[in-house]
Amino acid sequence: MSAHAPLPGGLAIDVHGLNKTFGDKRVVKDVDIQVPEGRICGFLGPNGSGKTTTLRMLCGLLTPDSGSGTCLGLDVIKDAHQIKLATGYMTQKFSLYEDLTIAENLMFSARVHELDRRKARVDQALERLGLTERRNQLAGTLSGGWKQRMALATATLHEPRLLLLDEPTAGVDPKARRTFWDEIHALSAEGLTVLVSTHYMDEAERCHEIAYIAYGELIARGTAAEVIAGSHLVTFNGEGEGVERLAKALAAAPGVEMVAPFGATLHVSGTDRAALEAAIAPYRQAPFRWTEVEPTLEDVFIRLMDQSQDNFR
């Protein structure tokens, strides 16, 4: 990456009070997002929570109804065109031309961005992807994982400073996801700022920090550890023959906010430690064994989701 003027406050994204309404549905409500330059920020939230809308507003595909701020030091409303020049955006749905070859898609992107040394850049990108051999294959014939890696290569061909990824690994197998994330980390190491939306908890944990949005509102922010700590959630893990059959009774008990089976074990969580322990007490006997565990991000998110749903109603 070439040298750039330092960004104000070292923030690649710094937006406040973003709002977007479609018809009578307020999809994004007063969302603030700050992402320091060079960091990978995971963007989480249930389906329909406004993640895609927020990403689209950041890259100029949608105009916010209100709100202000900067992307790469440029005004999100006024300088949408300049932001586009320095931003790579990968859509949720595969959106390259399936009836063009891999190389042709890359070349199209190179030309649209008016890049110099186009052929060299395309060759380099193919090399990096390991697709040099298959450069003349139609993009539509690639498997899901390859499609996503190719879309990433296309979105980064013009060496953007900010990368916005909308659920880039949905429906991709674990190994391909791993490869994909290795590439994201490699790009981040070169100074690229990444905002990536995802539903996968393992991916959220690979982010430098996460932001959780539900029903259009930003609910939690910070590193994974901070978010978990901030939830004040206590989780007990129950083991033993037939423990899963306790789920229904436990869920109804006071103090239990969440019960989730994990294979042969049961996660029981709540924010009130005393009440939670009281709820478990009757079952602290053979064959069941209970141990307190660190809540997983998933536990935290499901709780956040339930909570915001309550608020929403």
Added chain:
Amino acid sequence: MSGFSPTRIGAVLIKEFKQLTRDRLTYAMMLALPIIQLLLFGYAINSEPRHLPTAVLIQEDTVFARSVVAALKNSLYFEFAAQARTPAELDEMIRRGDVQFAITIPGDFTRRVARGDTPQILVEADATDPSATGGAVAALASLPNQALARDLTGALSARQAKAPFEVVVHRRYNPEAVTAYNIVPGLLGVILSMTLVMMTSLSVTREAERGTMESLLATPVEPIEVMVGKLAPYVLVGLIQTVIILVIARLLFNVPMLGGWTGLALGVALFIVGSLALGFLISTVAQSQLQAMQMSVFYILPSILLSGFMFPFRGMPGWAQAIGEVIPVTHFLRVVRGALLKGQGLGDMWRELVALSAFVCVVTAIAMARYRRTLD
């Protein structure tokens, strides 16, 4: 269970019906299209036009001459639009297509009728579209025997025994009334609009449907750049089609090509660009490729039926002609037929070229306004 299950048929049928009602536009088109077409074309199309604009050159102002003109008017086929002062002026009117008929009543008409040596009235018909003139020409047959019936009294009544004068019909531009001479150049307009409007109407819609629009919008590419880039290949397609059609018209159909190449080239260029811009406009409005196709058909039908391609333009009532004037094919047909069959120069067809240019500008402006830079 294999075999024939009414429940399963019902399941498919109900699903199909529900999906149909969800796609409002398709539904509306299926119901509205037949009604609109029936009313529009049912009332508009008239394959035997009357009240055709006619210019006269009366070289003597006499009772007989006026009676002939009155008789022509009474036939309802001729509508006197202009009176020429010189043969040259009359010729220009018919060449430019201002009038369908040019009638010359010679200077010694009355004298020769009186002498009984059967003078001739010259009726020049613009036969580029033979079907437009057919009825009127047929009506001329009875003219000599009736036109002067009331005037030939007294001493002259003997002149009624045989026809007192002759009508010479001169079918200009297409003397043998070959339909192909009219249809084949017309087909150039119809084929170009069919392929070009349809192809480009899918262009933006296809991107939206396949999901590539979102990526495209996220790039720095500008709307006008997208439009020019998307349409340019089709300009070439249109030009190749034009050359092929003209070559076939010449070699297989022997369509005369009298000249007017500059005007023709300009007309073809404007028409291709106009059709492409219209297709692009449709593609910015349509929600799906199916809708884009329906809208194209909605445009192409009147282009065939109301443009003067299939039925004489002058046979249509005023309101239908007004609709026809808005359709670019109408103007393009006049350019092509004018150039090939009449050898019209730029001076004769500038109005059509201006109309085509206006269409290009208006449609491009609307398309640009409609094309969204964002997904809002």
